[in-house]
Every structure is written in C-alpha cells, then in structure tokens.
Amino acid sequence: MTIHYDEKSRIFHLTTKNTSYVLQIVREGYVTHRYWGKRVNRFRDSRPIVFKGRPLSPNPDGDWNFSLDMLPQEYPSFGTGDFRTPAFQISQEDGSTTCDLRFHSYRIVQGKPKLEGLPATYTESDDEAETLEIELRDTLLDIHVILSYTVFHQWDAMTRSVRFVNKDQIKVKLLQAASLSMDFDDADYDMLHLSGAWANERNMYRRPLFPGNQSVESKRGASSPQHNPFLALMRKEAGEQAGEVYGFSLVYSGNFIANVEVDQYDTTRVVMGINPFDFSWLLEPGEAFQTPEAVMVYSDEGLGGMSRIYHRLYRSRLCRGEYRDKERPVLVNNWEGTYFNFTADKIEQIAAKGSELGIELLVLDDGWFGKRNDDKSSLGDWFVYREKLPGGLDNLAERINKLGLQFGLWFEPEMVSEDSELYRKHPDWCIHVKGRHRTLSRSQLILDFSRQEVCDAIVEQLSDILGSTPIAYVKWDMNRHMTEVGSEALPSERQRETAHRYMLGVYQVMERLTTAFPHVLFESCSSGGGRFDPGILYYMPQTWASDNTDAISRLKIQYGTSIVYPVSTIGAHVSDVPNHMVGRVTSLETRGNVAFFGAFGYELDLTRFTEQDMGIAKGQVAWFKEVRKLIQFGDLYRLLSPFEGNEAAWMIVSDNRSEAIVFYCKVLEQPNSGFRSVRLQGLNSDADYELVESGETFGGDELMAVGLRVPAKRGDFNSHIWRLRTMDAKSNR
Numbered sequence: 001m002t003i004h005y006d007e008k009s010r011i012f013h014l015t016t017k018n019t020s021y022v023l024q025i026v027r028e029g030y031v032t033h034r035y036w037g038k039r040v041n042r043f044r045d046s047r048p049i050v051f052k053g054r055p056l057s058p059n060p061d062g063d064w065n066f067s068l069d070m071l072p073q074e075y076p077s078f079g080t081g082d083f084r085t086p087a088f089q090i091s092q093e094d095g096s097t098t099c100d101l102r103f104h105s106y107r108i109v110q111g112k113p114k115l116e117g118l119p120a121t122y123t124e125s126d127d128e129a130e131t132l133e134i135e136l137r138d139t140l141l142d143i144h145v146i147l148s149y150t151v152f153h154q155w156d157a158m159t160r161s162v163r164f165v166n167k168d169q170i171k172v173k174l175l176q177a178a179s180l181s182m183d184f185d186d187a188d189y190d191m192l193h194l195s196g197a198w199a200n201e202r203n204m205y206r207r208p209l210f211p212g213n214q215s216v217e218s219k220r221g222a223s224s225p226q227h228n229p230f231l232a233l234m235r236k237e238a239g240e241q242a243g244e245v246y247g248f249s250l251v252y253s254g255n256f257i258a259n260v261e262v263d264q265y266d267t268t269r270v271v272m273g274i275n276p277f278d279f280s281w282l283l284e285p286g287e288a289f290q291t292p293e294a295v296m297v298y299s300d301e302g303l304g305g306m307s308r309i310y311h312r313l314y315r316s317r318l319c320r321g322e323y324r325d326k327e328r329p330v331l332v333n334n335w336e337g338t339y340f341n342f343t344a345d346k347i348e349q350i351a352a353k354g355s356e357l358g359i360e361l362l363v364l365d366d367g368w369f370g371k372r373n374d375d376k377s378s379l380g381d382w383f384v385y386r387e388k389l390p391g392g393l394d395n396l397a398e399r400i401n402k403l404g405l406q407f408g409l410w411f412e413p414e415m416v417s418e419d420s421e422l423y424r425k426h427p428d429w430c431i432h433v434k435g436r437h438r439t440l441s442r443s444q445l446i447l448d449f450s451r452q453e454v455c456d457a458i459v460e461q462l463s464d465i466l467g468s469t470p471i472a473y474v475k476w477d478m479n480r481h482m483t484e485v486g487s488e489a490l491p492s493e494r495q496r497e498t499a500h501r502y503m504l505g506v507y508q509v510m511e512r513l514t515t516a517f518p519h520v521l522f523e524s525c526s527s528g529g530g531r532f533d534p535g536i537l538y539y540m541p542q543t544w545a546s547d548n549t550d551a552i553s554r555l556k557i558q559y560g561t562s563i564v565y566p567v568s569t570i571g572a573h574v575s576d577v578p579n580h581m582v583g584r585v586t587s588l589e590t591r592g593n594v595a596f597f598g599a600f601g602y603e604l605d606l607t608r609f610t611e612q613d614m615g616i617a618k619g620q621v622a623w624f625k626e627v628r629k630l631i632q633f634g635d636l637y638r639l640l641s642p643f644e645g646n647e648a649a650w651m652i653v654s655d656n657r658s659e660a661i662v663f664y665c666k667v668l669e670q671p672n673s674g675f676r677s678v679r680l681q682g683l684n685s686d687a688d689y690e691l692v693e694s695g696e697t698f699g700g701d702e703l704m705a706v707g708l709r710v711p712a713k714r715g716d717f718n719s720h721i722w723r724l725r726t727m728d729a730k731s732n733r
Helices: 302-317 344-357 392-402 421-425 452-468 492-516 551-561 588-595 611-633 700-705 727-731
Strands: 003-006 011-015 019-026 030-038 088-091 101-110 129-138 143-152 157-166 172-184 189-197 200-208 212-217 227-235 245-251 256-262 268-274 281-283 288-290 293-299 331-333 361-364 406-411 415-417 444-446 473-476 521-524 542-544 570-575 599-603 635-640 647-653 659-666 688-691 697-699 718-726
Touching: 003 101, 003 129, 011 129, 011 143, 030 101, 030 172, 030 293, 157 172, 157 302, 172 245, 172 293, 189 212, 189 551, 200 227, 200 551, 212 227, 227 256, 227 268, 227 302, 245 256, 245 268, 245 302, 281 288, 281 492, 293 302, 302 635, 331 344, 344 361, 344 392, 344 611, 361 473, 392 406, 392 452, 415 421, 452 492, 492 521, 551 570, 551 588, 551 647, 570 588, 588 611, 588 659, 588 718, 599 611, 611 659, 635 659, 688 700, 697 700, 718 727
Parallel strands: 331 361, 331 599, 361 406, 406 473, 473 521, 521 542, 542 570, 570 599
Antiparallel strands: 003 011, 011 019, 019 030, 088 172, 101 129, 129 143, 143 157, 157 288, 157 293, 172 268, 172 281, 189 200, 189 227, 212 256, 227 245, 245 293, 256 268, 415 444, 635 647, 647 659, 659 718, 688 697, 688 718
C-alpha cells in the first residue's frame, strides 16, 4: 500500500520507493500540506503546524491564532483570508469571486484513471500505481473540486491534477484552474528553469528565491521556446550529484504558468498550471473541467537524480506506441540539403548515398505539397505537388524503398497559408477576431482546431496521404504562435476558452492519427524545439530539439533539454558546415559525437560528401547502430556543464551498469593549457571496465574517483568518446 490514511490524525501519507508526501485535514475541513521529501517510515508530526496570531492576518472563524494567510494549503482560494497566489478562482453570476473549499470525502483506487481529452502519464497494470482522490466542496455553491494524487511507487514520482464539477443550478466561470499548489516551510532555495529563444532553446538559469513572485510562463498559444513548462527548487548546496531538488513538470503544450511566491514569513508557494492570462472557462450546470497533469519528482541526489527519475517515467509511462521501447532509425532529412529546391531524382540521389552509409530512413521535408516553392503558400493543401513530383509520393517512396530505406514525410497540419485552396474555401477556419486584421507570421495563419469540422478535415487529408503511401515516419511541424486569439464558432462568453480548446483539438487530432497509423514514427517539431514538452511526448515519442544544428550550440541545447527529457526523445542531426545558422565550422567527427546522443541522423546533401566524408559517416552510422540501444535507453549522467565553463561532458550507463558511453568536448582551445581528466559516474565500483578502443582495463571505483585522462588535441571544438564495458559484458558478445 502506497497511500495510507489515519482516521484519528486525519493524515494522508503517500509513499514512493524513496519519498514521502503528507497532507492533513485540519480544523473545519482545510486540506493542508505537511511534508514532501525523503521517505519516512511513519509520519508522527514532529514538526506540527504552528497556529499563531499575526497582525493583518484575517481570522475566518474568529480565532486570533488561526489564519489562512499562514496555513500551508493544498489547493488555496482567494478571498477568505489567504493573500498569496491562489490555485483557482471562480466567478459567479453575481460577479463575485470568493470561494471557500472544504474537505468532503476521499477515495483510494488502484491504478490511475485517465484524464479526459488530455495527455498524461499512465499505467500498464493497476499494481503500478495508486491514486488518492480528495473531494472538496464550496460552502455556498454546489461546486465539487476533486484533487487527484497518483503515486508511481517504483518510478519514485507523483502526479497531481484537478477536476471541477458544477452541480449547482447556476453557471459559473473558471478564471484560474491550476494543476497543483505546493507550500514549503521556508524560502532557502534556488529556482532552476529552462528558458531561451528560437534556435537557442532550454538554457539553464538558476537564481535564489526572493520575496514576491517569480515565474516562467507562455502566452503564445504553445509552451514556447522562451520558457519550458518546468521548474525546480534546489537547496543552496544542491548540485548535479547531491542535494535536495524538487521538480515540477506540466504535461501540457499550451499557455502555462509556473509561479513561485515567497511571502512575508519566508514561506514558499509553487503554483503551476494553465496560464490564467486571457483564460476563462464557462461551466454550465452539470459540466466539468479537467486541468492538465503536473508531475512532481523529489531527489536528494541532486539534479542528476531528479533527471533520471523523469527520464525513466517519461520514457516508459508517458511516451506510447510501437516506438516507445524501439531503437530509433538513423535518418537523413533533405531540409538543410535542398530546402524547397528539389526533384524526385535529387531526393533519390541523397537516398542512394544514404544507403551506402547504412542509413535506414529518408525524410522528405517541406515543399512536396500544394504549389510549395517557398514558405508563402499551400499550407492546408495536403496533396502532392505534381509539377515537382510528377510521379507522386507513391513513386518516390517506391524508389526510396528499393534502395533499402524507409520513407518519411513532413507536415505542418495546424497551419494554413492565405495563398491556399483551403483558406480560399474556408477563410473563417483560422484563429482570428472577426473584423480585426489577421497578423501573419511566416506568411501563415493558425487553423482553428477548437472547431470539430476543422479537426475532421485535417485528419481526413492526412489520413489520405498516410493510408495511400508507405510512410514510416512523420515530422509534425508547427511554425508560429497565436495572435488575434478568437474563434468565430464560439459565443462571446466563451472566447477566452479559444487557446485551450485549440490545444484540446490538437491533442484529439494527434490521438486519432497516431492511433490510426500505429506503425508510423511521429516526431514533433515547432520551429525546432518550440513545443518540446511532456504533452506532445504522449503522442510523439521524440521531438526535434532545435532548428540550430550547430554542434557547439547543441551542447547547451541538448544538455539543458536533458534536465527533464530522455535522450531517446531528443532529435539530433549532423548538418553541413559552415553551419547554416551560426556559420561555425566543426569537424564531422565532433558533429557526429554530439548528435549521437539523441534520435540520430543527418540533415545535409549527402551527394556533396567527399570520399573521406563518406568513410567517416559510414563509420559513424555503424558505430551508432552498435550502441544506440544503450544511448537511447540507458541512464544519463551529466559530468561537465557547458553553462559553467569551456567544456561539456556526459555519459550513458546501461541498466545493469555493464556498459557505458562517455562524451567529452572542449569548446575553445587555450594556449599552454593543462591536462584534463573527467571523473565518471554511475558505474559499478566493484567491477573492472575495459576501454574498448584501447583495451586498457580500470576499476569502476578508480574511474569514478580518479577519472579518465582526456586526449590532448590542438584546435577548437575537439571532442572524444570512450566506450566502456565490463569483462562479463565483453564475454557475452
């Protein structure tokens, strides 16, 4: 049993393998947070709540020593004495927004109920998890609020979500509906988040908490490259390998907020969920609203320990489908090799070179549909551009298949060009405000996926293509954010539901297509990594990490992404030099060494490779195929951060610790520099490991305590990879 309720103390104690989460019902039905952290066998309240009167703190029941302004609540409201950030807000027909939720009942169920219409973690059998549902009710309105807590015991993780049910006779409007609220006793933490921009996604930022609010958010209609729907609170002494870290990750792909507030008493409140900015949701009598899920991870083994918990959970109980546990194919994508300027013969020539290298999949990117020769037309017209591909997709796919490669295709299903047959026929099918100018971005508008007829039309078009051509892979792109946010199909009182309804429509379309075509490997993209979030991973097990393919830029991008997301989900390619984004020239070896740590592929014109390039690339593909299962499904240990110096290093270790791959890169060479070594992690200290390339043998304890000497190389952007295996692993090959 992972959830225990003590009737006498009214304490719920939730446990995973290594953590405890405790909440308690106090006074007249207030649900309070008591503890989250390292597992305790039995919670006996050694740190009781202190009830003490404070000036200017209201007293709901007239008791000077009791105020909600100091109570660590599980799901706080605003208007009854708590002046901190609320978790929710409900507007009634009379315009008032005060709500007073109290405990009503609870139930404990085996397994994990599905969230209607939303992506979420899941179980494959009921014994994998246990779920606590606490029902709160307002003291005046017949509003039922169900707080859900799922405990993944073996994965050491918990999830939270909330469901609102209007059982009253009047309609109400949700103005805010967070997925979680969490109160901490003190503010002695640093806040870590992942922020950036297009082509510079998921940089790591760490700063001390300060009094007041600090937050990351998106108001763009997508989770965005600017801020990822994740934050962590870290104790001051916490680092990569040790110390307490509390992680919060939202399984949602639209507008979100993760807010941290430090109050006047140095307590800390974290609130995470749908961004209340420009959001509301009308609940008619009998209607319900489900919030997205938040995934919480505690580790006392630093950021690395937290990351590995997220990786294992998301890899196996968030990602789904045939490719969840399958090694990802080595691919070549034509985008940076040809852009829009290609023919069927050119694509076949690239595939032929790929076949020589052992590449397994060719992906035809943008430009194959409508009358698409640039980014100014044809989105929404998902039929073959016959002038460019006179034989059609069938013929091209057949030519690629004969070379021994599978065939993949690019789509951007959520968008429409003004210059398209779809837009000319249905100009009201885009996100817009009637009578207002329609702002273009990348010469395109966003289809209104809050409308069922729009979703149905796109599913039909894509199904026709996927059902008539042997397509093994789809790259699903999304290249702009929302402006003039509105839907012509919604009444005025529901206009602020547009962005969330759009996201629900996207999820519906993704669910229908991935279910109908289970053999297709879907990869998400949003101008690169602009929608790299857990919500999308539920439908697509990998995401293109960034349009920036420069190997040195990718050190930070892939390192930052790995804070939450598994290596198997990170799309990473070798591209041409000088790099098209930053103009940098790096060796083919270093470009390959960086790209190995993800869903590996090439994105360039292989027909321009020299014989020497072909030899190097052939070796890269062969080597990667030998180790990709380990790389994509092993445990990641980050060794040196590119955000903190001139180097980056990480390693992957197999489940049984018998094999490992170690990566190191120095960015800029230094004159008269010293000699560098890297200490490893995650190995079996009692085992001996062979360095495969040299045949040398060292103990795991020595490799972790003393380290490996980095080979001395002159020049910038040099990298090195070591492959290690125990004697047992060597003999079993």
